[in-house]
Amino acid sequence: MPHDLPPDTTSRSLRRPYLRAGEHRDAVAAILRREYEAGASARVLSLRYDLSRGTTQRLLAEAGTPMRPANAPRAAAPRPATGDDIDAIVVSWLLDAS
Secondary structure: OOOOOOHHHOOOOOOOHHHOOOHHHHHHHHHHHHHHHOOOOHHHHHHHOOOOHHHHHHHHHHOOOOOOOOOOOOOOOOOOOOHHHHHHHHHHHHHHHO
């Protein structure tokens, strides 16, 4: 269960009273924004918090979240350095040190 949401948001209510205007709605929007800016997609957030995609997008917009383009290519995950990478770094360092 999501740990940052206000206590009454853990029940799966179709009406979601915590999303009506007020501090709980603002708190949910802030949580979504923080996680979106940390790299989570809007789709993942909607699944994680059991919200519709439209509600998720609306809350992100209300929080002033700068949105990434849909289907934007993601940055490649860094790969572990290989022996050749380490050798190149050492050679570069030795050349700069002399």
